[in-house]
Amino acid sequence: MTKELVLGVHLLVRDEEELLPHCLRSIVMIADEIIIIDTGSTDKTVEIAKAFGAKVIATEWQDDFAQARNVGLQHATTKWVFYIDADEEVLTGEAEIRHFLEKTTADRCMVHVTNRVGERPEEKIEHGLIRIFRTDKGFRFQGRIHEQLLSDQEMISEIPVSPLRLNHDGYLPSLMKRKEKVNRNMHILTQCLQDSPTDPFILYNLAVTHCQRGEYQQAVDKCAESFRNIDFQAPYRPTLLRDWAKILLKLGQSNQVVHLLQNEVQHYRNYADLHVLLAQALEEQGFLLGAFASYEQASGCKAEAGNSYVCEAGMNSYRPYTAMGRLAQQKGELQVARHLFEHALKLHPRYEPALISWADYLQETGASDSEIAEQLMGLVQPEQPEDTCMTIHALLHIGAFSTALFILDEHMLHTPKYTNLQLICLIQTGQLSVSVALIKKMIAAFPEENRQTLLIDWALCSWSEQRILPYTFYEAMEVEQKIMIRSIENWVLEEKGVQQTTDNKATIDFIQIIMERAVEYRLLRLAKRLSEWNSCLLIPYAKALYQEGHILLSADILLDLLEQQQLDAEGHLYLGEILYLKGFYAQASTMFEGVISLASDNWKARMGAAASYLHLAREVAFDTITAHPEAEIVRQDLQKLEASLKAMGGISWQMKQQGRRRRNIRAE
Structure with a gap:
């Protein structure tokens, strides 16, 4: 049979x-x-x-x-x-x-x-x-x-x-590139579109292919065109919304994501990805309470067997829990944050964003670098070098470079894949000569496209120790590059008879790159010298200082630029934030108004101005009640002002104090 x-x-x-x-x-x-x-x-x-x-x-x-x-x-x-x-x-x-x-x-x-x-x-x-x-x-x-x-x-x-x-x-990037699937798909889809120019399925797949080619604006346009033609019952409609929102976020258009998804999530209540994307967009716009609620909605979505939704792993569990913990920490609700981080790490102990957030939380609550490293290693339970590197990345985020370097040395992670982490730690801990020796080895071993950054690091290390770059540094460089770098070197090392080219845009742009890198490495004396090449470098220098947490140094430069009427909108915003944090609300409001006059759509400046005025009104109300305790109406007004300030705590408009930046602020 x-x-x-x-x-x-x-x-x-x-x-x-x-x-x-x-x-x-x-x-x-x-x-x-x-x-x-x-x-x-x-x-x-x-x-x-x-x-x-x-x-x-x-x-x-x-x-x-x-x-x-x-x-x-x-x-x-x-x-x-x-x-x-x-x-x-x-x-x-x-x-x-x-x-x-x-x-x-x-x-x-x-x-x-x-x-x-x-x-x-x-x-x-x-x-x-x-x-x-x-x-x-x-x-x-x-x-x-x-x-x-x-x-x-x-x-x-x-x-x-x-x-x-x-x-x-x-869909692994290596396979996509090797098999040239993207170009093949674009060829076939273009043929299909000629036959059916309004077919929403073809338009959607064209959007995906444009995205895979890095053509994000074309991808957005095709998503919008597909959405205009799609039937509500089409099985791929929720996936289109998901991909469209992800591309918009990549382009920095979070307001468009909110506009797109606020109503759509009601149709797909169990689609965690859409709730997370909406939450990310709200968070980018500073709406912490709304973002928290959307993350919470995502965490309540049930994972069903054979779910037809296209779902990223962890979108209904450890990803939103990590995000909610981060938002709770930002609002000062540290116990809530701790609970959420612990829950996320219980679900996925090697989820790197959760590990980084946990390290940040521990740093804020006073744990030492060694205690943080011990907790991280206990969570990760490393079995191979890639696992240990999760701990290293978290330690780098909080600026614990000495501890990270100790772990790298202890685990002998000196293969080419990990030497870049070692280099960062060496430079950040001031071991510049050792860094140069390592860079020379890395240049010989690394692909040519990575050498530009290594050469910048080499120059920074040498110039910080007042050393001239050797001939080997210039090998394989074009003549124009050699002349530019030698000119910068002469200026940095204050050689006699230096003739810097103050109006050469290419040179100024390059100096800005290495100057910002110097600030990132805390090579501040060198960064200051580089900023003196041309007056147009002072604003990016001050901004780089502020972003890295060197608040007082930044404030001095920003105030000088303000006095010279050379401060741009972002500079006004940073100075306003500094004044606000110091409690100088009247001066802060003036700075924020300056931003609004230069960029009327800057919502952070509007929030800063509103918060400053509320504080000023609160001060007046408090002084009035102190002088006239019987003024019940003013007391009621004070309660309303307190409630308004508390509500504004749910909107994030200031630069976050976390990780490396927090460490630098504390050190200063």
């Missing part, structure tokens, strides 16, 4: 010799039949396929995925077809799938797919896809790209989730 062929596995391939063996090994136990449609491989793909017992069908590639997949369906002899790609593999469910298919009455079944988009455990996107279907129901593929499964027969509405779970590596 002939054995019934239950499940056939179909693949569409071309030059997949590297990935195909992993895929076929994962399905060989469940497949009664393996059909491989080859569209012109020139490597060992066909040979590998046949070694696994696959039936290989050669077909000419016609820029049409549906056409090629349908060729395979013509050769199917099984009751069910499961289609998979070479960059995918079955993780679990092999033992249960046959029993599941024998019992189900459905025509189609979903498979849970995990798409890896990076190397970290949380860098993955999960969703359910229809990948298994009966062969006697007239199913066919349609669409040149991102093909859809269709049938002209009436279907049973139930689409259950099968036991199979897939891992997909095709």
Whole structure:
């Protein structure tokens, strides 16, 4: 008696010799039949396929995925077809799938797919896809790209989730680049658009492809065009909203994200990604209470098996808990923050943003660097160098460079991948000669595109120790670069007869880059000297100081620039923040009004002015009550002012005091 062929596995391939063996090994136990449609491989793909017992069908590639997949369906002899790609593999469910298919009455079944988009455990996107279907129901593929499964027969509405779970590596940046999938997709989608210029599905996939090419504004335009044409019931509509919002955030257009998602999240209450994206947009605009509420909504979303939503890992758990902890800490609610961070780390002890936030919290609450490092290492429980580096990154965030360097030395993390972390720690701890020796080794080992930053660091270390750069520094440099750097060096080392080019924009731009780098490394004497090259460098110098937490040094320069009427809007804002923090509310309000006169749409300045006026009004009310205790109306006004100031605590308009910046502020 002939054995019934239950499940056939179909693949569409071309030059997949590297990935195909992993895929076929994962399905060989469940497949009664393996059909491989080859569209012109020139490597060992066909040979590998046949070694696994696959039936290989050669077909000419016609820029049409549906056409090629349908060729395979013509050769199917099984009751069910499961289609998979070479960059995918079955993780679990092999033992249960046959029993599941024998019992189900459905025509189609979903498979849970995990798409890896990076190397970290949380860098993955999960969703359910229809990948298994009966062969006697007239199913066919349609669409040149991102093909859809269709049938002209009436279907049973139930689409259950099968036991199979897939891992997909095709979205890893290394694979995307190597296989040139993005350019191939753009070519096919452009052809499709010529045939159907208003098709929302094609427009959406064009947006995704533009995004993958780094063409973010074109991606936004295609998302908007797709959204105008899309049907509300379209299954990919929530994913379009998600991707559109992510691109807008990348472009810094958080106000557009709020406008887009505030109503849409009501339609997709269990889609955690949309709630998190809305929260991120609200947070960027300073609305802490609204952001907290949206993160909280995300944390309450339930993860359902076979969820058709495209979901980033942790969007309903450790990601929003970490964000809520950060916001609670920002509002001064430290016990709430502690609870939320602990919960996030319990769910994912190696989630780096949670580790960084936990280190920041511990620093604010008075823990020593060694205590923080000990707690972090206890959470991470490092098994390999990459795990230890999570602790290093958290320590660098809070400026604990000596402790980070000790851990790097203790664990002998001196391979090229980790020497950059070592270099940062060495420079930050003042070990400049050792840093130069390390830089020389790194230049020989690192790719050429990384050398510009290393050369800047070399120059900073040498000039800080009043050393002239050696001939080897200039190797492979063009003549113009050599002249520019030697000119800067002469100026920095105060050689006699220096003739700096004060109006050369290229030189000034380069000096600004190395000056800001010097401030970041706390090489402040050198940074000050670089800022003296040209008066136009004073504003970026003062801003860099303020951003790194050197508040008093920054304030002196900003006040001088104000007196000379050379201060721009951002400089006014920074000076206003400094005055506000010192309690000089009248002077602060003047600064914020100055910002508004220069940039009327600056919401931070408007919030600063409002807060300053509330404090001034509060002072007047308090003085009045002190002089006239019987003034009940004024007492009521004071209570209202106190309530307004408390409410403004839920809006973040000042630069955050955290991590390295907090350390520098305290040191100053």
